[in-house]
Amino acid sequence: MSGLIRCPNGHLFSSRRYGTVCPYCNIETATQERKETSMVGQSDVDVDEMLMLEKIDPVCGWLVCIDGPRQGKDYKIKSGKNFIGRADDMDIQILGDNKISRRNHAILVYDPKKHETVLLPGDSNGLVYHNEAAVYTPVVLSVYDVIEMGESKFLFVPFCGEHFRWEDPSSYPDEGGYETEGESDGSYGNI
Template sequence: MNLVRCPNGHIYSTRTHGHKCPYCNNVVENGTKNGPGTSRKMQTVSQTQNNDGDGDVRTTAYWDDKAGSDQVVGWLVCIEGPQRGMDYRIRPEKNFIGRSEEMHIHINGDNSISRRNHAVISYNPMERNFFLIPGGGVGLVYQNNEAIYSPVELAAYDVIQMGHSKFVFVPLCGMHFDWDSDDKDNKDVREPG
Protein backbone atom coordinates (compact mmCIF):
# COMPACT_ATOMS: atom_id res chain seq x y z
CA MET A 1 0.00 0.00 0.00
CA ASN A 2 1.42 3.41 -0.97
CA LEU A 3 0.56 5.64 1.97
CA VAL A 4 1.94 9.16 2.37
CA ARG A 5 1.39 11.88 4.93
CA CYS A 6 0.71 15.45 3.79
CA PRO A 7 2.09 18.43 5.78
CA ASN A 8 -1.26 18.76 7.56
CA GLY A 9 -0.91 15.20 8.89
CA HIS A 10 -3.50 13.55 6.63
CA ILE A 11 -2.61 10.04 5.51
CA TYR A 12 -3.84 8.84 2.14
CA SER A 13 -3.09 6.39 -0.66
CA THR A 14 -1.17 7.68 -3.68
CA ARG A 15 -2.67 4.86 -5.75
CA THR A 16 -6.15 6.25 -5.22
CA HIS A 17 -5.49 9.99 -5.02
CA GLY A 18 -2.13 10.52 -6.74
CA HIS A 19 -0.01 13.23 -5.16
CA LYS A 20 -2.93 15.46 -4.11
CA CYS A 21 -4.25 15.11 -0.55
CA PRO A 22 -8.02 14.40 -0.75
CA TYR A 23 -8.63 16.23 2.55
CA CYS A 24 -6.82 19.56 2.09
CA ASN A 25 -5.80 19.54 -1.61
CA ASN A 26 -2.09 20.01 -0.88
CA VAL A 27 0.12 18.51 -3.57
CA VAL A 28 2.84 16.26 -2.15
CA GLU A 29 5.96 15.98 -4.29
CA ASN A 30 8.73 13.44 -3.76
CA GLY A 31 6.59 11.78 -1.09
CA THR A 32 7.97 9.03 1.06
CA LYS A 33 6.09 6.10 2.43
CA ASN A 34 4.75 6.49 5.92
CA GLY A 35 5.57 3.56 8.13
CA PRO A 36 7.97 2.20 10.72
CA GLY A 37 11.36 3.83 10.64
CA THR A 38 10.29 6.74 8.46
CA SER A 39 10.94 10.27 9.52
CA ARG A 40 8.21 12.66 10.55
CA LYS A 41 9.95 15.33 8.47
CA MET A 42 7.43 16.55 5.92
CA GLN A 43 7.69 16.19 2.16
CA THR A 44 8.12 19.13 -0.23
CA VAL A 45 4.71 20.64 -0.81
CA SER A 46 3.23 22.93 -3.41
CA GLN A 47 1.13 25.64 -1.83
CA THR A 48 -2.50 25.57 -2.91
CA GLN A 49 -5.32 28.03 -2.51
CA ASN A 50 -8.26 27.39 -0.22
CA ASN A 51 -11.37 25.99 -1.84
CA ASP A 52 -13.20 29.29 -1.32
CA GLY A 53 -10.80 31.02 -3.74
CA ASP A 54 -9.89 33.86 -1.36
CA GLY A 55 -6.20 33.48 -2.25
CA ASP A 56 -5.05 32.45 1.23
CA VAL A 57 -2.25 29.91 1.28
CA ARG A 58 -2.75 26.81 3.40
CA THR A 59 -0.82 26.46 6.63
CA THR A 60 1.86 23.79 6.83
CA ALA A 61 3.03 21.99 9.95
CA TYR A 62 5.51 24.10 11.89
CA TRP A 63 8.08 21.31 12.16
CA ASP A 64 8.35 21.34 8.35
CA ASP A 65 10.43 24.53 8.51
CA LYS A 66 12.52 23.75 11.60
CA ALA A 67 15.81 21.95 11.11
CA GLY A 68 16.29 19.03 13.47
CA SER A 69 12.68 18.99 14.64
CA ASP A 70 12.44 15.23 14.20
CA GLN A 71 14.66 14.60 17.20
CA VAL A 72 13.63 12.13 19.87
CA VAL A 73 12.20 13.72 23.04
CA GLY A 74 11.53 10.50 24.96
CA TRP A 75 10.70 6.82 24.74
CA LEU A 76 8.06 4.27 25.60
CA VAL A 77 9.62 0.95 26.57
CA CYS A 78 7.43 -2.16 26.63
CA ILE A 79 7.90 -3.93 29.97
CA GLU A 80 5.04 -6.43 29.68
CA GLY A 81 3.25 -7.92 26.68
CA PRO A 82 4.10 -9.34 23.25
CA GLN A 83 6.64 -6.59 22.47
CA ARG A 84 8.47 -6.78 25.82
CA GLY A 85 11.87 -5.09 25.54
CA MET A 86 10.91 -3.03 22.47
CA ASP A 87 11.34 0.76 22.62
CA TYR A 88 9.31 3.36 20.77
CA ARG A 89 10.57 6.87 20.07
CA ILE A 90 8.49 9.87 21.08
CA ARG A 91 8.84 12.96 18.85
CA PRO A 92 7.80 16.59 19.44
CA GLU A 93 4.08 17.40 19.48
CA LYS A 94 1.41 14.66 19.13
CA ASN A 95 2.33 10.98 18.77
CA PHE A 96 -0.66 8.80 17.89
CA ILE A 97 -0.48 5.24 19.22
CA GLY A 98 -2.07 2.13 17.72
CA ARG A 99 -1.48 -1.12 15.83
CA SER A 100 -1.73 0.46 12.38
CA GLU A 101 1.47 1.24 10.49
CA GLU A 102 -0.01 4.71 9.97
CA MET A 103 0.42 5.54 13.66
CA HIS A 104 3.47 7.47 14.90
CA ILE A 105 3.95 4.78 17.56
CA HIS A 106 3.09 1.49 15.87
CA ILE A 107 2.67 -1.41 18.32
CA ASN A 108 2.46 -4.90 16.82
CA GLY A 109 1.29 -8.10 18.44
CA ASP A 110 -1.29 -6.91 20.98
CA ASN A 111 -4.69 -7.13 19.30
CA SER A 112 -6.36 -5.57 22.33
CA ILE A 113 -4.73 -2.24 21.39
CA SER A 114 -6.91 -0.29 18.96
CA ARG A 115 -5.71 -0.18 15.38
CA ARG A 116 -5.84 3.62 15.29
CA ASN A 117 -5.56 6.26 17.97
CA HIS A 118 -5.74 4.14 21.12
CA ALA A 119 -3.90 6.97 22.89
CA VAL A 120 -1.74 10.02 22.21
CA ILE A 121 1.47 11.13 23.88
CA SER A 122 2.13 14.80 23.35
CA TYR A 123 5.32 16.75 24.03
CA ASN A 124 4.92 20.52 24.16
CA PRO A 125 8.35 22.03 23.36
CA MET A 126 7.27 25.49 24.57
CA GLU A 127 6.12 24.28 28.00
CA ARG A 128 8.55 21.33 28.07
CA ASN A 129 5.98 18.84 29.33
CA PHE A 130 4.44 15.55 28.26
CA PHE A 131 0.77 14.59 28.35
CA LEU A 132 -1.02 11.27 27.92
CA ILE A 133 -4.34 11.67 26.13
CA PRO A 134 -6.90 8.89 25.72
CA GLY A 135 -7.65 8.29 22.05
CA GLY A 136 -10.77 7.49 20.12
CA GLY A 137 -10.28 3.73 20.35
CA VAL A 138 -12.54 1.38 22.30
CA GLY A 139 -9.96 0.33 24.89
CA LEU A 140 -9.04 2.24 28.02
CA VAL A 141 -5.62 3.69 28.82
CA TYR A 142 -4.13 3.45 32.30
CA GLN A 143 -1.45 5.58 33.96
CA ASN A 144 0.07 3.91 37.03
CA ASN A 145 -2.96 1.54 37.27
CA GLU A 146 -5.51 4.39 37.13
CA ALA A 147 -7.85 4.66 34.11
CA ILE A 148 -7.61 8.04 32.41
CA TYR A 149 -10.53 9.77 30.74
CA SER A 150 -8.95 13.17 30.02
CA PRO A 151 -5.39 14.43 29.38
CA VAL A 152 -2.95 13.85 32.25
CA GLU A 153 0.61 15.05 32.64
CA LEU A 154 3.27 12.34 32.47
CA ALA A 155 6.20 12.05 34.85
CA ALA A 156 9.40 10.07 34.37
CA TYR A 157 8.92 6.32 34.76
CA ASP A 158 5.13 6.41 34.77
CA VAL A 159 3.68 3.06 33.70
CA ILE A 160 1.19 3.22 30.84
CA GLN A 161 -1.07 0.27 30.10
CA MET A 162 -2.89 -0.27 26.82
CA GLY A 163 -4.52 -3.58 26.08
CA HIS A 164 -2.42 -6.43 27.49
CA SER A 165 0.80 -4.39 27.28
CA LYS A 166 2.55 -2.15 29.79
CA PHE A 167 5.09 0.53 28.93
CA VAL A 168 7.41 2.68 31.02
CA PHE A 169 7.67 6.33 29.98
CA VAL A 170 11.24 7.66 29.76
CA PRO A 171 11.58 11.39 28.96
CA LEU A 172 14.70 12.94 27.43
CA CYS A 173 13.45 16.50 27.10
CA GLY A 174 11.93 18.54 29.89
CA MET A 175 12.98 21.24 32.33
CA HIS A 176 16.66 20.16 32.26
CA PHE A 177 17.10 19.71 28.50
CA ASP A 178 15.42 20.53 25.21
CA TRP A 179 16.76 20.44 21.65
CA ASP A 180 15.64 24.00 20.89
CA SER A 181 17.27 25.55 23.98
CA ASP A 182 20.48 27.51 24.15
CA ASP A 183 23.33 25.74 25.94
CA LYS A 184 22.82 28.00 28.96
CA ASP A 185 19.23 26.71 29.27
CA ASN A 186 20.54 23.13 29.42
CA LYS A 187 22.78 23.88 32.41
CA ASP A 188 21.73 20.77 34.34
CA VAL A 189 23.03 18.43 31.62
CA ARG A 190 26.46 17.21 32.70
CA GLU A 191 29.34 16.83 30.29
CA PRO A 192 31.40 13.62 30.60
CA GLY A 193 34.74 13.87 32.41
Protein backbone atom coordinates (compact mmCIF):
# COMPACT_ATOMS: atom_id res chain seq x y z
CA MET A 1 0.00 0.00 0.00
CA SER A 2 1.50 3.35 -0.98
CA GLY A 3 1.10 6.61 0.89
CA LEU A 4 1.98 5.12 4.27
CA ILE A 5 4.57 6.82 6.47
CA ARG A 6 6.26 5.55 9.63
CA CYS A 7 7.05 8.21 12.24
CA PRO A 8 10.23 8.11 14.40
CA ASN A 9 8.16 6.45 17.17
CA GLY A 10 7.14 3.61 14.83
CA HIS A 11 3.52 4.60 14.19
CA LEU A 12 2.27 3.80 10.68
CA PHE A 13 -0.22 6.26 9.13
CA SER A 14 -1.60 7.50 5.80
CA SER A 15 0.15 10.56 4.37
CA ARG A 16 -2.91 11.22 2.19
CA ARG A 17 -5.11 11.52 5.25
CA TYR A 18 -2.76 13.12 7.79
CA GLY A 19 -0.04 14.78 5.71
CA THR A 20 3.39 14.61 7.31
CA VAL A 21 2.27 14.82 10.98
CA CYS A 22 1.78 11.58 12.91
CA PRO A 23 -1.83 11.50 14.20
CA TYR A 24 -0.77 9.47 17.25
CA CYS A 25 2.15 11.48 18.62
CA ASN A 26 1.92 14.71 16.54
CA ILE A 27 5.54 14.45 15.38
CA GLU A 28 6.50 16.01 12.04
CA THR A 29 7.94 13.27 9.82
CA ALA A 30 9.10 15.56 7.01
CA THR A 31 9.96 19.24 6.89
CA GLN A 32 8.39 19.98 3.53
CA GLU A 33 4.60 20.50 3.50
CA ARG A 34 4.23 21.84 -0.01
CA LYS A 35 4.51 20.25 -3.38
CA GLU A 36 7.52 21.06 -5.50
CA THR A 37 7.55 21.15 -9.26
CA SER A 38 10.59 19.84 -11.03
CA MET A 39 12.28 22.41 -13.22
CA VAL A 40 15.28 20.32 -14.22
CA GLY A 41 16.23 20.88 -17.84
CA GLN A 42 14.15 24.02 -18.28
CA SER A 43 15.75 27.26 -19.35
CA ASP A 44 15.66 30.38 -17.18
CA VAL A 45 13.23 31.96 -19.67
CA ASP A 46 10.79 29.03 -19.32
CA VAL A 47 10.98 29.21 -15.54
CA ASP A 48 10.41 32.99 -15.59
CA GLU A 49 7.40 32.56 -17.88
CA MET A 50 5.96 29.87 -15.61
CA LEU A 51 6.39 32.09 -12.56
CA MET A 52 4.72 35.04 -14.32
CA LEU A 53 1.73 32.87 -15.28
CA GLU A 54 1.35 31.45 -11.77
CA LYS A 55 -1.72 32.91 -10.06
CA ILE A 56 -0.87 34.66 -6.82
CA ASP A 57 -3.46 34.67 -4.07
CA PRO A 58 -2.31 37.58 -1.88
CA VAL A 59 -2.28 37.14 1.88
CA CYS A 60 -4.90 39.09 3.86
CA GLY A 61 -3.91 37.87 7.33
CA TRP A 62 -2.73 34.89 9.32
CA LEU A 63 -3.82 32.46 11.97
CA VAL A 64 -0.89 31.57 14.23
CA CYS A 65 -1.16 28.46 16.40
CA ILE A 66 -0.30 29.57 19.96
CA ASP A 67 -1.30 26.37 21.76
CA GLY A 68 -1.74 22.80 20.55
CA PRO A 69 0.06 20.20 18.44
CA ARG A 70 1.14 22.73 15.75
CA GLN A 71 2.21 25.53 18.12
CA GLY A 72 4.23 28.12 16.19
CA LYS A 73 2.79 27.25 12.75
CA ASP A 74 1.14 30.03 10.75
CA TYR A 75 -1.73 29.66 8.30
CA LYS A 76 -2.32 32.14 5.47
CA ILE A 77 -5.75 33.78 5.13
CA LYS A 78 -6.65 34.84 1.59
CA SER A 79 -9.44 37.05 0.25
CA GLY A 80 -12.90 35.46 0.25
CA LYS A 81 -13.89 32.28 2.09
CA ASN A 82 -11.24 30.16 3.81
CA PHE A 83 -12.60 26.75 4.87
CA ILE A 84 -10.78 25.26 7.88
CA GLY A 85 -10.30 21.55 8.56
CA ARG A 86 -7.84 18.64 8.39
CA ALA A 87 -8.67 17.45 4.86
CA ASP A 88 -6.43 18.05 1.84
CA ASP A 89 -9.07 20.16 0.09
CA MET A 90 -9.40 22.71 2.92
CA ASP A 91 -8.08 26.25 2.32
CA ILE A 92 -6.55 26.20 5.80
CA GLN A 93 -5.45 22.62 6.52
CA ILE A 94 -4.62 22.03 10.17
CA LEU A 95 -2.89 18.69 10.69
CA GLY A 96 -2.09 16.95 13.96
CA ASP A 97 -5.20 17.94 15.94
CA ASN A 98 -7.71 15.13 15.42
CA LYS A 99 -10.41 17.01 17.37
CA ILE A 100 -10.60 19.48 14.47
CA SER A 101 -13.12 18.21 11.92
CA ARG A 102 -11.84 16.98 8.58
CA ARG A 103 -14.01 19.40 6.63
CA ASN A 104 -15.49 22.82 7.42
CA HIS A 105 -14.84 23.02 11.16
CA ALA A 106 -14.97 26.81 10.75
CA ILE A 107 -14.83 29.44 8.01
CA LEU A 108 -12.80 32.65 7.92
CA VAL A 109 -13.92 35.24 5.38
CA TYR A 110 -11.94 38.32 4.37
CA ASP A 111 -14.41 40.77 2.82
CA PRO A 112 -12.47 43.11 0.48
CA LYS A 113 -15.39 45.58 0.27
CA LYS A 114 -15.84 46.02 4.02
CA HIS A 115 -12.12 45.43 4.74
CA GLU A 116 -12.84 43.06 7.60
CA THR A 117 -12.32 39.42 8.51
CA VAL A 118 -15.28 37.43 9.81
CA LEU A 119 -15.31 34.08 11.66
CA LEU A 120 -18.25 31.74 11.01
CA PRO A 121 -19.04 28.32 12.46
CA GLY A 122 -18.62 25.48 9.98
CA ASP A 123 -21.16 22.79 9.18
CA SER A 124 -19.35 20.06 11.14
CA ASN A 125 -20.09 18.83 14.67
CA GLY A 126 -17.07 20.62 16.17
CA LEU A 127 -17.46 23.96 17.93
CA VAL A 128 -15.28 27.00 17.35
CA TYR A 129 -14.64 29.60 20.05
CA HIS A 130 -13.83 33.31 19.73
CA ASN A 131 -12.19 34.80 22.84
CA GLU A 132 -13.61 31.94 24.98
CA ALA A 133 -17.21 32.31 23.63
CA ALA A 134 -18.79 29.71 21.33
CA VAL A 135 -19.46 31.00 17.81
CA TYR A 136 -22.99 30.41 16.50
CA THR A 137 -23.28 33.46 14.22
CA PRO A 138 -20.73 35.52 12.23
CA VAL A 139 -18.19 37.41 14.37
CA VAL A 140 -16.03 40.28 13.06
CA LEU A 141 -12.43 39.70 14.17
CA SER A 142 -10.06 42.25 15.67
CA VAL A 143 -6.28 42.14 15.87
CA TYR A 144 -4.97 39.40 18.22
CA ASP A 145 -8.35 37.76 18.83
CA VAL A 146 -8.05 34.15 20.02
CA ILE A 147 -9.80 31.41 18.05
CA GLU A 148 -10.07 27.93 19.53
CA MET A 149 -10.82 24.71 17.63
CA GLY A 150 -10.27 21.17 18.83
CA GLU A 151 -7.27 21.16 21.17
CA SER A 152 -5.64 24.16 19.46
CA LYS A 153 -5.69 27.92 20.01
CA PHE A 154 -4.88 30.43 17.28
CA LEU A 155 -4.12 34.14 17.26
CA PHE A 156 -5.64 36.22 14.46
CA VAL A 157 -3.14 38.61 12.83
CA PRO A 158 -4.68 40.82 10.11
CA PHE A 159 -2.70 42.23 7.21
CA CYS A 160 -5.46 43.82 5.13
CA GLY A 161 -7.99 46.14 6.69
CA GLU A 162 -8.15 49.79 7.64
CA HIS A 163 -4.47 50.54 6.91
CA PHE A 164 -3.76 48.35 3.88
CA ARG A 165 -5.74 46.96 0.93
CA TRP A 166 -4.30 45.16 -2.08
CA GLU A 167 -6.89 46.73 -4.39
CA ASP A 168 -6.09 50.31 -3.22
CA PRO A 169 -2.49 51.45 -3.92
CA SER A 170 -3.14 54.71 -2.02
CA SER A 171 -3.37 52.60 1.17
CA TYR A 172 0.24 51.40 0.79
CA PRO A 173 2.64 52.88 3.36
CA ASP A 174 5.15 55.48 2.28
CA GLU A 175 8.83 55.13 3.17
CA GLY A 176 8.13 56.28 6.72
CA GLY A 177 5.67 53.44 7.35
CA TYR A 178 2.40 53.79 9.20
CA GLU A 179 2.04 56.13 12.11
CA THR A 180 0.27 54.36 14.94
CA GLU A 181 -0.96 55.49 18.32
CA GLY A 182 1.50 54.88 21.11
CA GLU A 183 4.63 55.09 18.93
CA SER A 184 6.40 57.37 21.37
CA ASP A 185 5.94 55.00 24.32
CA GLY A 186 7.33 51.99 22.42
CA SER A 187 4.04 50.09 22.20
CA TYR A 188 2.67 48.76 18.94
CA GLY A 189 -0.42 50.95 18.95
CA ASN A 190 -3.45 50.10 16.83
CA ILE A 191 -2.19 48.03 13.97
